[in-house]
Amino acid sequence: MKYSLFYKKSLFIYFYIIVIFLITTISKASIESDIKDITSKLRCMTCQNQTIYSSDTEFSLSIKKIIRQKLKNNESEKEIMNFLINRYGEYIVLEPKFNKQNLFLWLFPFIILALSLVFFILRIRKNT
Amino acid sequence: MNKLILSLPIILIFIISIFLLIFLLQNKDPNVPPSALLDKKIPPVNLVDLFNDNKLINLSNLKNKEILINFFASWCAPCKVEHPLLFQIKKQNPNLYILGINHKDKKHDAINYLNQDGNPYDFVGVDKKGLIGLEFGVFGLPETFLINKSGKIIYKYLGPLTKKVITNEIQPLL
Numbered sequence: 348m349k350y351s352l353f354y355k356k357s358l359f360i361y362f363y364i365i366v367i368f369l370i371t372t373i374s375k376a377s378i379e380s381d382i383k384d385i386t387s388k389l390r391c392m393t394c395q396n397q398t399i400y401s402s403d404t405e406f407s408l409s410i411k412k413i414i415r416q417k418l419k420n421n422e423s424e425k426e427i428m429n430f431l432i433n434r435y436g437e438y439i440v441l442e443p444k445f446n447k448q449n450l451f452l453w454l455f456p457f458i459i460l461a462l463s464l465v466f467f468i469l470r471i472r473k474n475t
Numbered sequence: 476m477n478k479l480i481l482s483l484p485i486i487l488i489f490i491i492s493i494f495l496l497i498f499l500l501q502n503k504d505p506n507v508p509p510s511a512l513l514d515k516k517i518p519p520v521n522l523v524d525l526f527n528d529n530k531l532i533n534l535s536n537l538k539n540k541e542i543l544i545n546f547f548a549s550w551c552a553p554c555k556v557e558h559p560l561l562f563q564i565k566k567q568n569p570n571l572y573i574l575g576i577n578h579k580d581k582k583h584d585a586i587n588y589l590n591q592d593g594n595p596y597d598f599v600g601v602d603k604k605g606l607i608g609l610e611f612g613v614f615g616l617p618e619t620f621l622i623n624k625s626g627k628i629i630y631k632y633l634g635p636l637t638k639k640v641i642t643n644e645i646q647p648l649l
Binding site: 392393405406409413432433434435436437438459462463465466 | 483484487510511512579605609610611612614615
């Protein structure tokens with residue numbers, strides 16, 4: 348089968364456009380999904396108990412814009428989080444970090460659980 | 476021993492109550508988050524003058540000066556409330572460099588606002604896109620920062636300044 352040069356060129360351009368379109372769509376979808384992931388972990392500082400993802404305040408919109416820009420610049424989630432924590436403090440993160448400062452906060456429920464168990468066992472023993 | 480273990484929950488509740496009491500006595504508002512920038516160096520950002528596009532300053536070049544940075548905008552009602560107090564601070568502390576940063580505002584609105592209400596600032600920088608505010612962790616207007624002579628942020632106040640705040644919190648630091 349012989350194809351004219353024009354036909355081959357058209358086919359090549361057609362595939363090229365399709366590939367570019369697919370790559371752009373996938374990368375856009377991936378950025379949007381990353382934005383959702385990151386902003387769901389961040390607190391809207393001007394709202395009452397809302398994430399940046401679920402908020403449409405000016406503050407949240409500007410943070411979403413910055414995160415989108417940083418993702419386009421290939422910055423990782425960790426880098427973006429650190430950027431925001433350095434400026435707004437750990438308060439902007441919904442889940443407190445597991446570090447020395449927050450150790451008591453993380454361990455306290457387990458301490459209470461352990462003590463309650465001991466208390467419970469002792470009570471049962473005493474009653475039996 | 477058993478008695479001690481049995482009374483542990485009461486002891487724990489007592490300890491927690493003491494912690495809570497200490498927090499309450501500190502008179503801290505839990506709605507005001509602590510600033511991440513306290514005791515840190517001032518961000519080295521460039522500011523363009525509101526009145527002259529060709530005039531530029533870099534914040535890290537403002538050395539050996541005590542600086543009061545005030546983020547404001549013409550559209551911000553609480554900024555209008557605290558505005559006269561900035562004149563009062565300047566009168567009480569003539570050597571204090573008061574730097575205004577016009578945040579997410581329109582240039583002509585900001586100029587009209589300062590012409591109408593007066594300009595207490597030594598320099599007014601433009602932060603049209605809010606990127607300078609981002610460097611300072613600003614999330615609501617007005618916000619005020621105090622910088623010491625070595626360029627460290629020593630104080631931050633969120634919301635409109637009041638006479639009480641100036642007398643009790645800002646003046647002792649100057």
